[in-house]
Amino acid sequence: MAEQPVAKRPATQPTTIDDLPENLLIRILSLLPLISAIQTSFISRKWRNLWHSLPSLKFKITKFPRNPASPLSLIVQQFSDFVSQTLINRPNTLPLRKFSLLFLYSSNHRYRSLVTTWLRYALDCSVKELNFRFAVYPKRRENNDGSENSPYYDFHLSDLMNNTSVIRLMLCRCEIIMPSRNLVRFESLRSLELVEVDLSDELLSDLILRCENLKKLVLRQFHGLRKFRIVSEKLQDLELSRYYVENAEDFDSSVEICTPNLSRIEIRYFYVANYKGDLSSVVEAELRLLERETEGYIFQCWSKPMSLLTGVQRLTVQNNLLLFIHSEMKPDESFQFKNLKHLELKTGYTHSEMVGLAALLMQAPVLETLVLDYVYQTEKEASFCDDFKARPFTFDIPTLQEVKMTNFRNTDLEYHVLALLGREKVVLNKVVLVPAKPERSSLSGPMVFDLTAYEDWTSAIAALLRHRLVPQK
Secondary structure: OOOOOOOEEEOOOOOOOHHHHHHHHHHHHOOHHHHHHHHHHOOOOOOOOOHHHOOEEEEEEHOOOOOOOHHHHHHHHHHHHHHHHHHHHOOOOOOEEEEEEEEEEEOHHHHHHHHHHHHHHHHOOOOEEEEEEEOOOOOOOOOOOEEEEOEEEEEEEEHOOOOOOEEEEEEEEEEEOOOOOOOOOOOOOOEEEEOOOEEHHHHHHHHHHHHOOOOEEEEEEEEEEOEEEEEOOOEEEEEEEEEEEOOOOOOOOOEEEEEOOEEEEEEEEEEOOOOOOOOOOOOEEEEOOOOOOOOHHHHHHHHHHHHOOOOOOEEEEEEOHHHHOOOOOOOOOOOOOOOOOOEEEEOOOOOOHHHHHEEEOOOOOOOOOEEEEEEOOOOOHHHHHHHHOOOOOOOOOOOOOOOEEEEEOHHHHHHHHHHOOOOOOOOOOOOEEEEOHHHEEEEEEEEEHHHHOOOOOOHHHHHHHHHHHHOOO
């Protein structure tokens, strides 16, 4: 029998990495640290300039190779030389999607001018996303007159005046310098994130007004602001976090939110006594405060925006609901979350929290999904657990379809809550238990229970208890 000829490998099938399409090679390079991607230029002639086409340049001093014995000043010098040399070797005629810089900054003349040069390079490349973060230099050098150098970089927004490419801007530890002309607008910006940025109330309000097409705004870790306004016709997503007024009892502090198209808001540890405006357009919201701060001024800062979320559909909160239900912040007795379908609670399953949950559920007539996420409680709060079963209450959730317990620890309290959830009017058809860390739970993995397979709620709970004794994946 004649031997069959060996089939030849198709000419188009790659045999080495060099045979891969250029777009795939660039994708591989983009997964490497920038300095490693640049070093591939020594592989062969084909790879020499391949890194020039990377869509993003990410310079992070924390990822820069260093000799632990080297003084910090030398590391900063070597890193800045690396950034400058990289930008010299890459043509500024090639477009950039993202330019990120994390730099240990000291505002002596040399570094200030270098950072400005890097910024202008990115703008020349029509960069879409600009991310500038500065760590504080541990030892601030003194100028000749004895004054200290500022640890903040002076970011002149005038550099963006004639720019139409930047759609996302993130600044951390910068001092923003506004253009002197009042008519200047930043029409290309769609997303603005400011972290530890020096701004006065008037400057912040003015900046937001000038970003006419802004859709997302993030304000984090501010100090000293007292009264400011967020006025934006097109803003859809707003995050306010870690804001502290100078006086912890400043009942005159306020934020005015005038955003008719706002659909999402996140408020974390953001302590302002007065919220003004209309949040009825918000569909998704998350409100947090420190667990220990549940009384007086701090609680008021949390409960006021809660009372404005009349149209919210997805809500994530800490379980201070008992205080909220009985506080003066609630508009009136007829107040309801009439559109709320998804509720997520950070809870310790204390008695007061469950009473608050039961009261809130009466004001959420269309709730479909309830997520209970366990968080550690202090001893004072945990003391309510002793009479948990001695003081019964009921949950009335006629539209509830799914309950999910995350960070599940397999305790009596958690199973008791499950039993209470199904005791009254309910159409619950699914329970999902997501276990905590292995050392805190005997469950080996998430468990999903389809309750439609059981005759009634009692038999479903019995099945849950059986799984408690014999954990299954």
